[in-house]
Amino acid sequence: MSNLWPAVEPLLARVQKPARYIGMERGAQAPEHSSALVSWLLVYPDTYEIGLPNQGLQILYEILNERGDAVAERSYAPWVDMEGELRGAGVPLFSVDTHRHAGRFDVLAFNLSAELVYTNVLNCIDLAGVPVRAEHRRPEDPIVVAGGHCAFNPEPMADFVDAFVIGEGEEVVGEMTEVISAWKRSGRTSREGVLRELAGVPGVYVPAMYEVEYDGPFVREVRPRFADVPARVDKRTVADLADWPYPKNQLVPLVEVVHDRLNVEIFRGCTRGCRFCQAGMITRPVRERPDEQVRTMVREGLRRTGYDEVALTSLSSADFSGVDGLVADLVNKQEGTGCVGLSLPSLRVDAFTVGIASEIQKVRRTGLTFAPEGGTWRIRQVINKLITEEDLYAAVDGAYSQGWRRVKLYFLTGLPTEMDEDTLGIAELARNVVKVGRQYTKHASCTVSLGGFVPKPHTPFQWFGQNGIAELHRKVGLVRTALRKSGAQLRWHDPEATFAEGIASRGDRRIGRVIEHVWREGGTFQEWSERFSVDRWQDAMAACGLDAEWYVTRHRTADEVLPWDHIAAGLHRDFLWQDWQASLQAHGLPDCRWTPCYDCGVCTDYALEHVVASPVAPAGGSQGTGQDLSQGGDMPVEFLTHPSTRPDAATGASERDKQVGAHAG
Amino acid sequence: MRGDQGFPVRLRFAKRGKVRFISHRDVARAFERAFRIERLPLAFTVGFVPRPKVSFGLALSVGHESDAEYLDVELEDAVDLDRWPDTLSAALPEGITVTGAVGLADRAPALQEAVTAVQYRVGVAGADRGEVAVAVEQALSRPTLGTTRTRKGREVVEDVRPALLGMEVRPVHDRDDDGRVVVDLEVSTQPKGTRPTEILAAVGEHLTAERVLRTHQWIERAGARLEPLEADARLRVPEARAS
Ligand code: SF4
Numbered sequence: 001m002s003n004l005w006p007a008v009e010p011l012l013a014r015v016q017k018p019a020r021y022i023g024m025e026r027g028a029q030a031p032e033h034s035s036a037l038v039s040w041l042l043v044y045p046d047t048y049e050i051g052l053p054n055q056g057l058q059i060l061y062e063i064l065n066e067r068g069d070a071v072a073e074r075s076y077a078p079w080v081d082m083e084g085e086l087r088g089a090g091v092p093l094f095s096v097d098t099h100r101h102a103g104r105f106d107v108l109a110f111n112l113s114a115e116l117v118y119t120n121v122l123n124c125i126d127l128a129g130v131p132v133r134a135e136h137r138r139p140e141d142p143i144v145v146a147g148g149h150c151a152f153n154p155e156p157m158a159d160f161v162d163a164f165v166i167g168e169g170e171e172v173v174g175e176m177t178e179v180i181s182a183w184k185r186s187g188r189t190s191r192e193g194v195l196r197e198l199a200g201v202p203g204v205y206v207p208a209m210y211e212v213e214y215d216g217p218f219v220r221e222v223r224p225r226f227a228d229v230p231a232r233v234d235k236r237t238v239a240d241l242a243d244w245p246y247p248k249n250q251l252v253p254l255v256e257v258v259h260d261r262l263n264v265e266i267f268r269g270c271t272r273g274c275r276f277c278q279a280g281m282i283t284r285p286v287r288e289r290p291d292e293q294v295r296t297m298v299r300e301g302l303r304r305t306g307y308d309e310v311a312l313t314s315l316s317s318a319d320f321s322g323v324d325g326l327v328a329d330l331v332n333k334q335e336g337t338g339c340v341g342l343s344l345p346s347l348r349v350d351a352f353t354v355g356i357a358s359e360i361q362k363v364r365r366t367g368l369t370f371a372p373e374g375g376t377w378r379i380r381q382v383i384n385k386l387i388t389e390e391d392l393y394a395a396v397d398g399a400y401s402q403g404w405r406r407v408k409l410y411f412l413t414g415l416p417t418e419m420d421e422d423t424l425g426i427a428e429l430a431r432n433v434v435k436v437g438r439q440y441t442k443h444a445s446c447t448v449s450l451g452g453f454v455p456k457p458h459t460p461f462q463w464f465g466q467n468g469i470a471e472l473h474r475k476v477g478l479v480r481t482a483l484r485k486s487g488a489q490l491r492w493h494d495p496e497a498t499f500a501e502g503i504a505s506r507g508d509r510r511i512g513r514v515i516e517h518v519w520r521e522g523g524t525f526q527e528w529s530e531r532f533s534v535d536r537w538q539d540a541m542a543a544c545g546l547d548a549e550w551y552v553t554r555h556r557t558a559d560e561v562l563p564w565d566h567i568a569a570g571l572h573r574d575f576l577w578q579d580w581q582a583s584l585q586a587h588g589l590p591d592c593r594w595t596p597c598y599d600c601g602v603c604t605d606y607a608l609e610h611v612v613a614s615p616v617a618p619a620g621g622s623q624g625t626g627q628d629l630s631q632g633g634d635m636p637v638e639f640l641t642h643p644s645t646r647p648d649a650a651t652g653a654s655e656r657d658k659q660v661g662a663h664a665g
Numbered sequence: 666m667r668g669d670q671g672f673p674v675r676l677r678f679a680k681r682g683k684v685r686f687i688s689h690r691d692v693a694r695a696f697e698r699a700f701r702i703e704r705l706p707l708a709f710t711v712g713f714v715p716r717p718k719v720s721f722g723l724a725l726s727v728g729h730e731s732d733a734e735y736l737d738v739e740l741e742d743a744v745d746l747d748r749w750p751d752t753l754s755a756a757l758p759e760g761i762t763v764t765g766a767v768g769l770a771d772r773a774p775a776l777q778e779a780v781t782a783v784q785y786r787v788g789v790a791g792a793d794r795g796e797v798a799v800a801v802e803q804a805l806s807r808p809t810l811g812t813t814r815t816r817k818g819r820e821v822v823e824d825v826r827p828a829l830l831g832m833e834v835r836p837v838h839d840r841d842d843d844g845r846v847v848v849d850l851e852v853s854t855q856p857k858g859t860r861p862t863e864i865l866a867a868v869g870e871h872l873t874a875e876r877v878l879r880t881h882q883w884i885e886r887a888g889a890r891l892e893p894l895e896a897d898a899r900l901r902v903p904e905a906r907a908s
Contacts, residue, residue, distance in 0.1 A: 256691070
């Protein structure tokens with residue numbers, strides 16, 4: 001039976017939010033399957049509401065369905081209640097498009113956007129009726145693929161995933177389809193054969209083709225098992241977004257989801273060089289979409305979807321060259337019905353950003369969010385987030401004076417070289433922000449959102465020992481005490497969850513057993529605080545004979561082989577190490593899009609270059625073109641001499657939450 | 666106030682199939698998007714966040730189907746209403762079909778207050794046809810019909826008999842797609858709505874409403890029973906027909 005709807009339907013009366021499982025979005029497809037076509041099931045391993053808007057998944061869904069040799073459908077992790085119903089009734093995981101058995105697809109492809117979804121991936125594979133460990137799969141089982149940012153350290157998931165896609169998927173999914181199609185035509189016999197072929201596709205990493213050799217607790221080498229398997233897998237990058245105007249038919253869900261609006265990606269990559277930010281590092285260089293194409297995608301997207309809000313997405317949209325003109329035109333020239341809201345995430349914290357925001361939020365000025373990330377100028381130089389206090393106060397002054405009442409500030413704690421004065425600097429900034437606001441309105445409010453820092457692979461901080469649970473609690477406590485009676489509210493990320501994230505973030509292949517253990521103990525939806533328990537992770541580490549502190553809080557040395565060294569994001573290891581050393585000296589690094597190239601390796605190695613929509617850089621101060629780094633290096637610090645910088649644990653606020661815009665909270 | 670300057674319109678629509686699992690609110694949002702896709706000249710409220718002037722009738726429970734849903738919307742300009750059903754249906758999710766549109770008379774009462782009774786067709790599980798028929802007969806002959814509801818965490822017993830206006834077991838050949846016994850049910854909506862599932866549970870505790878279809882909504886006025894599209898329609902001058 002290929003359509004499971006008759007079996008699924010009776011279960012829906014008994015679960016919360018049954019519309020999660022019906023599909024039917026505007027833009028959804030109901031492809032016809034045939035044995036001649038390679039069928040992909042694109043699975044987002046989190047709830048429907050979080051997974052549906054994912055642009056990467058929607059792009060691949062369209063690209064695959066446009067091909068003559070492939071079909072693609074979608075699935076999302078069923079919530080706990082639905083999982084119970086499915087298991088109770090013996091119904092497998094299914095696609096939401098045509099309610100097809102997940103285990104009947106040729107490919108199960110997962111998007112790994114965060115470490116804490118790993119156990120959900122195992123759960124989905126299991127619900128599909130497919131063996132969870134890759135080594136147990138038979139030729140008739142689907143090929144399990146995973147991509148997304150977390151694939152840049154594939155090792156913790158190496159036991160469960162047949163093939164990882166490193167980098168952008170637009171081109172590589174076609175090449176993989178061709179390999180799998182040939183395998184199907186040849187009778188789909190040896191699984192090893194097709195995996196070896198896939199290992200030859202640039203950007204594809206097949207862990208079974210590599211052997212890991214250990215040296216005590218350390219990795220000595222990750223070695224290809226065959227001569228034709230590449231020793232290093234380089235990421236894939238599309239050279240020019242102009243060739244990829246996707247999604248063309250953004251899905252419009254019937255129920256409310258996160259980012260429920262038209263989303264138009266205006267650029268990829270970021271060259272600000274924030275040292276904690278993996279997304280910025282692994283997506284270089286900057287590729288801006290042509291201005292005209294952005295306008296067309298907005299115009300046609302609004303017309304087709306019926307949305308009245310559009311987000312211009314990227315890692316930092318106020319950095320788009322010519323953003324002011326674009327925003328002004330979009331706000332003023334929306335024909336059609338009613339009002340159109342616009343939102344854009346921005347990493348800039350300055351009057352320029354507020355200027356753009358006031359252009360957008362003409363009437364309802366509720367909240368603005370800024371991400372200074374560090375409490376003092378010194379620590380902001382360490383992390384290369386070069387925002388001066390004057391920038392921040394100018395931004396919040398602009399915001400409150402122009403009618404905004406709520407300002408949200410994102411900070412990280414547990415950063416390299418962080419001393420208590422840096423942590424306390426967070427409270428100090430927040431107090432001053434409230435003071436600025438109270439000059440304009442007694443209702444001025446300021447929320448501080450504090451995340452524990454988790455060092456990520458392929459960043460200059462990949463060698464840093466994360467702060468432990470106790471240390472992060474202590475730092476949160478410092479800020480909390482210092483914010484008493486300040487008028488600012490504090491929210492913080494659970495240090496225990498930060499710790500678990502740290503295990504998976506820089507884990508090696510042995511962590512696979514841990515993930516499996518947590519899953520078998522019922523640990524799904526770990527990024528949901530009501531479902532998370534750090535004890536499960538600690539117990540799993542102990543059961544596998546592994547030392548959690550060794551993985552999380554230990555500083556790595558220059559000569560240590562890192563578990564992801566055979567995966568390349570294009571950043572030279574030398575560059576990352578130098579940048580790490582520079583950070584310890586609190587030396588900043590300029591934005592290479594507007595200042596000369598310092599050869600991090602990406603453009604030079606991959607024959608790529610920045611693509612900008614306009615030769616004119618965005619205006620404004622230190623965070624626009626003319627970066628003034630003269631203050632860099634003024635205050636050299638000694639690393640790890642202060643008691644508060646004991647290596648101990650923590651997580652960055654997700655980039656997508658840093659929104660400036662019409663409906664931003 | 667309705668009809669002050671705009672053109673109020675009442676729509677009837679069906680909600681059938683998979684789409685029955687979306688909520689009343691989701692339906693409202695789908696209509697707002699459909700109005701924008703079709704660029705209908707909606708009238709907007711004035712204020713910080715202008716909203717289209719749309720009002721929906723009685724909520725339908727998630728999972729229930731309907732052939733008789735209504736909404737009132739106010740337009741800035743008159744449009745050709747005959748084209749509406751098809752145009753809007755194309756812009757709405759599959760399963761939501763607009764089946765009628767009329768211009769409303771000035772100062773027509775709001776749907777929520779005007780509708781007095783609702784009719785359902787229910788696929789019943791938990792008993793065979795004979796048992797259901799006996800239970801229905803007994804229920805109708807009783808002066809009260811208690812059902813337990815949870816209100817603010819406390820169980821309270823309420824009498825749903827006054828809300829039960831009529832109930833009839835359909836003939837054998839009218840079984841639903843899954844072969845269940847089918848019951849027609851008419852429920853009063855005033856002073857407050859009662860769910861068909863609550864009535865059924867009061868009729869027989871082992872009975873469950875597996876499949877619910879709302880078939881009609883009625884406006885009772887001066888002894889007459891009117892369908893909401895007819896009740897407050899603006900009088901239309903019949904157009905001369907070229908034949
Ligand atoms: S290679 Fe040069 S221009 Fe390209 S991202 Fe690296 S530093 Fe910037």
